[in-house]
Amino acid sequence: MENSILLIFLWLLCGAESDEMTVLPGDIYTDLPLPTPKIIRDYAKSPVTDCMVECSAVNVSHVTLSWYKGNSLQSNVSVSDHIRKIFLHLEVEYHDKNTYSCVINNTISKQTQHLNISQICGPCVVIKQSAMPVKEGDDVTLHPDLEEIDQLFWLFQGKLIAELNNKDIQLYNNERFNGRLKLDIETGNLTITNTKKPHNGYYELQINSVPSKCWVFNVTVHAHLPVPVINRDSSQCSSSSERSSESRCSLVCSVLNVSHVTLSWYKGISVLSSISVCDLSISLSLPLEVEYQDNNTYSCVLNNTISNQTTHLDISRLCLEPDGQSQQPVMISGWVVAAVLIVLLVIACVKIWQYKREIRMEASREA
CATH class of the missing domain: 2.60.40.10 (Immunoglobulins)
Structure with missing residues (x-):
């Protein structure tokens, strides 16, 4: 008799605990008011031409989340146990004129959020x-x-x-x-x-x-800027001489394979000329003419918005004298001087020989 009473007591105790464990969690979340669904754009899943939106709700149980197009159900998802977040995606076009809404509901209530496509999917x-x-x-x-x-x-x-x-x-x-x-x-x-x-x-x-x-x-x-290179412009030298511009030196500053840069000639701190390139990767060149005896400071500068490279012009090295004329006058004058000296030496030798000959002749007469 005592054993039967003990078994009945244990059964009632375990049954009560079992009912409490299964009913209480459902009661907690079911009795809470339904949250209003939140609609955002999902950039992680948005195609290039269309708009992907996400409707979600947090901390819910025993609910269904649905997308509607007008009164027509498009998709839904349901949960029975408690879940931290429930969500559902919908893909729409930017210029879609239909009415879309996201609805969360349980057996006793529901909450609705309407989709504003122009605001969610339109330009920011x-x-x-x-x-x-x-x-x-x-x-x-x-x-x-x-x-x-x-x-x-x-x-x-x-x-x-x-x-x-x-x-x-x-x-x-x-x-x-x-x-x-x-x-x-x-x-x-x-x-x-x-x-x-x-x-x-x-x-x-x-x-x-x-x-x-x-x-x-x-x-x-x-890209890292190259250093501009300055050279004598031989293609302009002949034309310069044809125009009798023998006192001027033609130069060219150049760079290879550049983009988004400006190439400029400076005289001191003043810009003399410049040329720019934007998108294309090309070679640039910029000419300059200076006097052979010019004492001004010239430099060629390559720059973009964040850095620059500069090469200074050494006129004495590149423009010492005109091409094809620098050695000839010196050589001609040297030969002339040598020839004059030789003539003078010959004349002096002849005079000395004549003088000595006259002395010998006078000495022979006196004897």
């Missing part, structure tokens, strides 16, 4: 636009100067490369960047290390807001 409001020149091989950091950081997305040429979501960093290092991206969790600044030519282009920071806000940075990676 540009807060800041900056040009960021950098020398090839150096690091560059893009500073948006954000006041608050919750969720942000960095894009390069329209493709997602980094995102920050509630202190969770995700970097998409493709072959172009190959481990060169660094995202600061405190400031949202993006750094590209050891920059190369393929890193040229537009970087865009976007923040999910209504309307969407963005910061645009145009990064230009400049």
Whole structure:
């Protein structure tokens, strides 16, 4: 009898605990009010031409999350147990005129959030636009100067490369960047290390807001500048002599395979002439004429927005005397002097011989 009473007591105790464990969690989350779904743009999954949006809710259980196009159900997902976050994606076109809504519901209530395509998927409001020149091989950091950081997305040429979501960093290092991206969790600044030519282009920071806000940075990676080379312009020497410009020296300053640069001739600190090239990688040359005896200081300068290379002109080396004329006058004058000396020497010898001959003749007569 006592054993039967003990067994009944244990059964009642275990059954009560079992009911309490299975019912209580459901009661806690089911009794809570349903949160309003949140709709954001998902840049990680957005195609180039369309817009991918995400509808989500947090800390829910025994609910269904659904996308509707008008009154027509497009997709849904349900959960029975408690889940920290439930989400559902929808792909729409930028110019879609249909009405979309995201609905979360359980057996007793529901909450609805309507999708505003023009605000979520439309062009972002540009807060800041900056040009960021950098020398090839150096690091560059893009500073948006954000006041608050919750969720942000960095894009390069329209493709997602980094995102920050509630202190969770995700970097998409493709072959172009190959481990060169660094995202600061405190400031949202993006750094590209050891920059190369393929890193040229537009970087865009976007923040999910209504309307969407963005910061645009145009990064230009400049190659190391070559040193300009100054040479005598032999092609101009003949034409100069034909124009009887024998007192002037023709020069040319040149560089090979450059882009986004300016090549200039300076006289002291004054610009005499210049030529620029933007996108193409080509060779540049710039002529200059100077007097052979010019005592001014000339220099050829190659520069871009972040650096320059300078070569100074040595007139005494390159423009000592006109081509084809420098040695001939000297040689002719030397032969003339030599010839005159020889003639004078011959005349002197003849005079001395005549003088001595006369002395001998006078001596022979006296004898």
